[in-house]
Amino acid sequence: MSISILGAGAFGTALATTLAREGRPVTLWARDPYAVSRIRDHRESPRLPGVQLPEIVSATTDLNAAASAETVLVSVPTQTLRSVLERIDSPLDDRALVLCCKGIDLETGLGVSDAARKVKPGLVPAVLTGPSFAADIAKGLPTALTLACADENIGQTLQHQLSTSSLRLYRTTDVTGAELGGALKNVIAIACGACIGAGLGDSARAALMTRGFAEMMRLAEQLGARPETLSGLSGLGDLTLTCTSDLSRNYRYGISLGRGEAFDPEITVEGAATARAAARLADDKGLSAPIATVTSRLTTGALTVREAMDDLLSRPLKEE
Known part of the structure; x- marks a missing residue:
């Protein structure tokens, strides 16, 4: 072979x-x-x-x-x-x-x-x-x-x-399901990195991970994925690793955004383009994807980290 x-x-x-x-x-x-x-x-x-x-x-x-x-x-x-x-x-x-x-x-x-x-x-x-x-x-x-x-x-x-x-x-x-889990978790990892880089704390990161996972599930199911796939290695497993380790390029990129520092342009950050694509897909499907949306705008410089957090925290209150 x-x-x-x-x-x-x-x-x-x-x-x-x-x-x-x-x-x-x-x-x-x-x-x-x-x-x-x-x-x-x-x-x-x-x-x-x-x-x-x-x-x-x-x-x-x-x-x-x-x-x-x-x-x-x-x-x-x-x-x-x-x-x-x-x-x-x-x-x-x-x-x-x-x-x-x-x-x-x-x-x-x-x-x-x-x-x-x-x-x-x-x-x-x-x-x-x-x-x-x-x-x-x-x-x-x-x-x-x-x-x-x-x-x-x-x-x-x-x-x-x-x-x-x-x-x-x-x-x-x-x-x-497998490919969307691997793609969308990078978007959440950038958001989590920005959260930590800006000094917003571990509690805020935990909230982003949890609500981010719910967002991943909504979009993936709408596109034909099985929910149990997103709950496995390719979804929840990869999300957990990527949002908590400095070895993750997407997470490190988010930290740089949160600190207002430049990031090495030679390092591939898949989540930046995926955030824009995911926000566009969610909009086309009429789905709520606030984390993908603010992450997309954050990576293009349209929002600061503080503005992104304020945007998420000012959303209407609802049931989980």
């Missing part, structure tokens, strides 16, 4: 490392020739320093060669997913593609599976998501994720191919 991972960022590199430790050869595609040379010559990715990649991990800049593997995982930012797939010559018909992106495509308003099918209509999308940090996976620390695929047989095959002694995958057929 040949495995390729498209994207040599921290998460793609971590997945390559844990799979290779189990004796599974992996090809890691990177668009950056420097990253490929670092992996080949020093067994280290610039995006995950300090982690030595096993010798059976190979690196390439040849996208079409990497995409010809039997099992292909895609670990690129959501907003570049369609452009990467457009560069693959093969139509990928009837091929399973495991999407490791967490977000909503800002231009189309689509989740990652529909965004992928917009470019390659014949592929079978699967989604790998859940509470995880790349460093933990790369170190072999115990991690559990959700693998979602509408085709149950393909899902079972992928589950066995990609599970390792330290990475446990739970299977579901609810692709919409």
Whole structure:
């Protein structure tokens, strides 16, 4: 079985490392020739320093060669997913593609599976998501994720191919629920980070997490997700991790907003674009999504943190 991972960022590199430790050869595609040379010559990715990649991990800049593997995982930012797939010559018909992106495509308003099918209509999308940090996976620390695929047989095959002694995958057929849980929790994480960065306290963060989860459930169910999926690893589990740890890029970005500090533009923050897409989707569906709405305006500079909090706290009182 040949495995390729498209994207040599921290998460793609971590997945390559844990799979290779189990004796599974992996090809890691990177668009950056420097990253490929670092992996080949020093067994280290610039995006995950300090982690030595096993010798059976190979690196390439040849996208079409990497995409010809039997099992292909895609670990690129959501907003570049369609452009990467457009560069693959093969139509990928009837091929399973495991999407490791967490977000909503800002231009189309689509989740990652529909965004992928917009470019390659014949592929079978699967989604790998859940509470995880790349460093933990790369170190072999115990991690559990959700693998979602509408085709149950393909899902079972992928589950066995990609599970390792330290990475446990739970299977579901609810692709919409899994991908929306992974996308929407990033929005709440930015809000929670801004709350802590502005010194508003842990009680306010707990309120944002709880009401944010209710908001996630409303929007996801309206878009066809099953509520139990959002209550699992890909929703509540990922939300808990991302809203409470400094290892979360979205949370750290929120802290910077709360403190009025600049944030490294080289770091991908999926939740910023997702907040805008989620607020737009909620508005189109006639749903109340106050946290997504204020987070969207916060990330674009239309609101300050204090104005965002005042906006949320001044809403009419209601039943929980």
